[in-house]
Amino acid sequence: MPSTPPKSAERLLSGIAGPDDVKKIPAKELPRLAQEIRDRILGVTSANGGHVGPNLGVVELTIALHRAFSTPGDKFVFDVSHQGYIHKLLTGRGDEKFSNIRKSGGYSGFLTPEESDHDAWGAGHAGTALSAALGLAVARDRLGSKEHVVAVIGDAALSCGITMEALNNVAANTNRLIVILNDNEWSIDKNVGAMASYLNELITNPIYNRVHHDLESFLKHLPGGESIRRMGSRTKQSAKNFFVPSCIFEKYGLRYLGPFDGHDLDLLEKNLHFARKSDQPIVVHVITKKGKGYDAALGHPERFHGTSAFDLATGKGKTAEKSVPPSYQTVFGEAMVRFARENPRLVGITGAMPSGTGLNLLRDECPEQYFDVGIAEEHAALFAGGLAARGADAVCAIYSTFLQRSYDPIIHDICLQNLPVTFAMDRAGLSPNDGPTHHGLFDIAYLRCVPNAVVMQPRDEDELVDMLHTSIKTPSPMFIRYPRGAARGVNIKKKPRRIAVGKAEVLRDGDDIVIWALGPMIEDAFAASDRLSSEEKLSVGVVNARFAKPLDTGLLLEDAARAALIVTMEDHVLKGGFGSAVLEELSDAGCTTPVERIGWPDRFVEHGSGIEVLREANGLSPDAIHRKILERWHAVENVPNKSILA
Numbered sequence: 001m002p003s004t005p006p007k008s009a010e011r012l013l014s015g016i017a018g019p020d021d022v023k024k025i026p027a028k029e030l031p032r033l034a035q036e037i038r039d040r041i042l043g044v045t046s047a048n049g050g051h052v053g054p055n056l057g058v059v060e061l062t063i064a065l066h067r068a069f070s071t072p073g074d075k076f077v078f079d080v081s082h083q084g085y086i087h088k089l090l091t092g093r094g095d096e097k098f099s100n101i102r103k104s105g106g107y108s109g110f111l112t113p114e115e116s117d118h119d120a121w122g123a124g125h126a127g128t129a130l131s132a133a134l135g136l137a138v139a140r141d142r143l144g145s146k147e148h149v150v151a152v153i154g155d156a157a158l159s160c161g162i163t164m165e166a167l168n169n170v171a172a173n174t175n176r177l178i179v180i181l182n183d184n185e186w187s188i189d190k191n192v193g194a195m196a197s198y199l200n201e202l203i204t205n206p207i208y209n210r211v212h213h214d215l216e217s218f219l220k221h222l223p224g225g226e227s228i229r230r231m232g233s234r235t236k237q238s239a240k241n242f243f244v245p246s247c248i249f250e251k252y253g254l255r256y257l258g259p260f261d262g263h264d265l266d267l268l269e270k271n272l273h274f275a276r277k278s279d280q281p282i283v284v285h286v287i288t289k290k291g292k293g294y295d296a297a298l299g300h301p302e303r304f305h306g307t308s309a310f311d312l313a314t315g316k317g318k319t320a321e322k323s324v325p326p327s328y329q330t331v332f333g334e335a336m337v338r339f340a341r342e343n344p345r346l347v348g349i350t351g352a353m354p355s356g357t358g359l360n361l362l363r364d365e366c367p368e369q370y371f372d373v374g375i376a377e378e379h380a381a382l383f384a385g386g387l388a389a390r391g392a393d394a395v396c397a398i399y400s401t402f403l404q405r406s407y408d409p410i411i412h413d414i415c416l417q418n419l420p421v422t423f424a425m426d427r428a429g430l431s432p433n434d435g436p437t438h439h440g441l442f443d444i445a446y447l448r449c450v451p452n453a454v455v456m457q458p459r460d461e462d463e464l465v466d467m468l469h470t471s472i473k474t475p476s477p478m479f480i481r482y483p484r485g486a487a488r489g490v491n492i493k494k495k496p497r498r499i500a501v502g503k504a505e506v507l508r509d510g511d512d513i514v515i516w517a518l519g520p521m522i523e524d525a526f527a528a529s530d531r532l533s534s535e536e537k538l539s540v541g542v543v544n545a546r547f548a549k550p551l552d553t554g555l556l557l558e559d560a561a562r563a564a565l566i567v568t569m570e571d572h573v574l575k576g577g578f579g580s581a582v583l584e585e586l587s588d589a590g591c592t593t594p595v596e597r598i599g600w601p602d603r604f605v606e607h608g609s610g611i612e613v614l615r616e617a618n619g620l621s622p623d624a625i626h627r628k629i630l631e632r633w634h635a636v637e638n639v640p641n642k643s644i645l646a
Contacts, residue, residue: 018092019066030265034059036292041085048102049308053291053301054083057184060263060363062086068272069148075120075136079129079137079153081111087425091118102433103609124437127160129153134166137174138388155183170281171253177281181413184290247487249283258285325489328482331461333358340366346393351380357397357426381406388419393472397424400440414477415452422471429571430479432614435607441600445576447479448549455548458520461487469496483520494620502645504552511542514559518578528625553585560593564636569628574599596632
């Protein structure tokens with residue numbers, strides 16, 4: 001539990017306006033500062049939700065970084081940057097906007113240069129820090145400046161191919177780069193794979209630790225060691241390697257220090273000052289505890305990686321006033337378990353997101369049909385393709401925003417070979433508190449141009465199960481997009497039905513206007529139809545489009561021939577999205593019926609307190625939708641010859 005400092009004690013955190021103030025605090029007072037920071041983070045995240053465990057784990061490390069270096073001159077690049085709350089507090093962002101972090105009008109939950117000069121790099125996806133930091137370091141070298149560049153990466157980032165690609169280039173391109181390896185054995189879930197096992201070996205091998213921590217002392221106790229000690233570093237390195245193999249980072253040309261206790265402020269500060277003087281790229285390996293200082297987060301690191309608001313005393317989520325339906329993620333996970341029990345060929349694949357996607361249910365019930373490949377989305381797609389090529393029914397569950405990283409394998413390997421892989425695109429649409437790095441607003445545009453791809457979206461959880469069933473039974477690449485959070489609360493049939501690919505569903509007939517909607521926008525379509533019918537006496541139809549690719553062209557052309565206006569609604573950007581597909585189909589058919597497209601604008605949508613708030617700010621509120629349709633209807637009415645409309 002967080003502590004409360006005596007009322008008579010002056011709070012250290014409130015006196016920090018920037019990094020210079022951190023350096024002025026006496027070393028003996030730093031543990032108190034660390035506790036004040038933890039108290040502040042817990043107070044804010046318990047009210048707003050947020051990344052609790054990752055931030056509690058790097059409090060001492062971030063304090064030590066700001067005492068050893070000086071931003072914004074020196075550059076910090078935090079991988080993902082979801083652990084950047086302490087950095088915000090120590091760089092003058094401890095005001096009311098921090099109290100509203102991840103909400104409308106508050107600071108972002110990630111680092112962004114638009115927010116502060118102390119944020120050298122914006123982030124949100126894992127594995128990017130080392131490449132970005134190397135770029136900053138090489139640019140510094142070319143400019144002849146002297147600032148330090150520090151990349152803070154987690155052990156989970158080492159499962160990212162992009163991190164290993166960067167590691168391969170570091171020593172060849174700069175002599176001055178500091179890499180902090182924050183090792184807590186977790187990403188969102190427990191880390192998996194050979195690299196996780198290797199780091200564990202580094203931590204637990206006492207001989208390795210003793211030799212690497214104090215080579216000088218080690219050599220003193222060897223016969224002839226004193227003469228070796230006086231020789232150059234290469235000779236000493238050879239002597240060390242005779243007794244204990246060089247670690248993987250040294251094989252890549254980086255000096256290695258560690259592992260150290262990542263919560264020992266004095267030890268951290270000393271080693272960071274040593275790293276400043278290194279004449280070759282250096283890795284400082286620190287061991288931290290995700291969630292340190294809060295028992296609930298220590299006991300449940302997966303749940304407290306990123307959480308909604310919670311009760312600080314118990315760690316439990318705040319109970320909603322009314323019951324809510326199961327989430328789409330739970331429905332998907334339960335369907336996977338149900339189908340896996342019936343079909344031994346079915347396998348589920350995730351990239352370090354078992355709980356987020358709902359595949360933890362498959363892991364627990366059918367572990368031999370479950371695979372977690374770590375934070376490696378490209379590999380996940382290719383791995384799924386290999387499984388499918390040998391007859392497996394592969395279902396790859398990846399957030400829409402992270403599936404962007406698999407784009408080349410999707411085109412070049414899955415779709416080109418027409419492999420029957422199902423991609424469950426979780427978090428399609430908004431992830432409101434997380435903001436632009438996590439919104440899933442681009443997948444229709446980047447997928448519908450790819451041959452053989454089928455892209456669909458269910459209107460509710462029952463149709464999600466039907467689409468998953470359909471996808472598994474269809475010998476083509478299939479993409480199912482669905483939103484984050486609670487489903488609609490409809491009953492799920494005992495026996496799923498197979499949906500005809502490319503066939504839409506008429507939900508309401510209409511002769512004046514027909515609204516074609518995808519997924520959650522169907523409810524908005526019904527609301528718009530009701531209002532236009534009651535207030536304007538218009539006949540407004542509603543179609544559940546189901547498929548962004550292929551479209552139900554036959555039904556679309558029938559509606560366009562009958563109605564004066566087609567309206568499209570999608571939880572996706574307008575550029576290249578579902579509405580664009582409708583326009584293209586009508587144009588190819590020589591049909592001039594006008595189309596009003598409703599969707600997200602051509603900009604990165606900010607973070608906000610909720611979906612309704614962001615829709616209001618971006619012209620997607622119910623009133624704005626009604627106004628857009630009505631204005632376009634009046635424009636159509638006033639054109640004497642409909643056939644000349646573009």
